[in-house]
Amino acid sequence: MVERRMESRLSLILRVGVVASAALMVLGLALNQITGDVSYPTGILSIEWIIFGDPFLAPSHILFLGFMILLSTPIMRIVYSTVFFAVHRDYLYAVLTSVVLLVLIFSFTMGVGG
């Protein structure tokens, strides 16, 4: 059944996001405890810092990469469902999920731009 296939893929997407961010939390916190490194930018965080860090993969940067993976997990599952519904010609739901996605992108740009 098609619905069942979507469910198991959705579940997999969520699981990958959860495991990846949990692993980054452990890694970042462990490195912080070992090195005592708490380097951290002040004020509004730049997108550059969130992506590249300073230095790259400092404990705080590893944790933020985990936060970003966590944040993208629900978005990924909406992207996947939109594509799934479109491919299976369920246009009503394809439109419904695209609108949700657009609203999310809109609110995201407020966060990125603001």
Added chain:
Amino acid sequence: MTPEYILFSFLISLFSGAAGALLGLGGGVFLVPLLIYILGVPMHLAAGASILAVIATSSAAAASYVDEELTNIRLGMFLELATTLGAVTGAFLAFASGENLLQAIFGASLIYSSATMLLQLRRSGSVWTPKRNDDVAEKLRLGGGYHDKATGEDVSYGVDRSPLILGVSYVAGITSGLLGIGGGAIKVPAMNIFGGVPMKAAVATSNFMVGVTAAASAMVYIRYGHCDAFITGPVIFGTLIGASVAARMTNRLKGSTIKLLFIVVLAFIGVKMILTGAGIW
């Protein structure tokens, strides 16, 4: 960041993640006060950690709920339309002076929902009579079903009064965008009372949605430095573990047990919102 701090923060979030997953709430309602009163985390950093913890609860629990078919994916996606639009609306509204009144009104409506659910539970006990899809729900195929591990039965249900649930979900989105509270606390009773969605399915479906609503506002929190790496890190880890473990147990509990727990927590949140609105807490 001392190891003791990390351990306590982990334990607190283990609890709030588990409770959030079981009741279909983000878990922020437990997490924020615990972080503030036990660990002395400043208010805005507790809120920042909480918004990401809500996403963690949602994703970790949904990984199990979706697999067990407790989550009604179509209903979730239909209502997400309203909750995300509501969250954006809430972010634009600036009730500088009306916020307290709003808190109190929502608090009162949560207590009312809690009382309604209690009456319903006392009247029907653990017996659940499924409803039929209304016209909109029929068109959108919103009805669902799952295998109940507590009773060993296959449950299938329709969704009644779906336009009303959509409207209430929009209001739920506004409150979470505006007050940072109330998404799941409003959606679960709406699905259960108005729609006749069984408690487990309502909890799992609400849980599925709260992550998306939180994701809509989380980027702002991250950019403005409300998500401190070392305060949020252990919280996320504890929440992920707590929610994953609790979500595996939900289907083995009786629906009426979950409902009773939900009623108690809902009344508590309602009282807290009224006190906050009145400036007492």
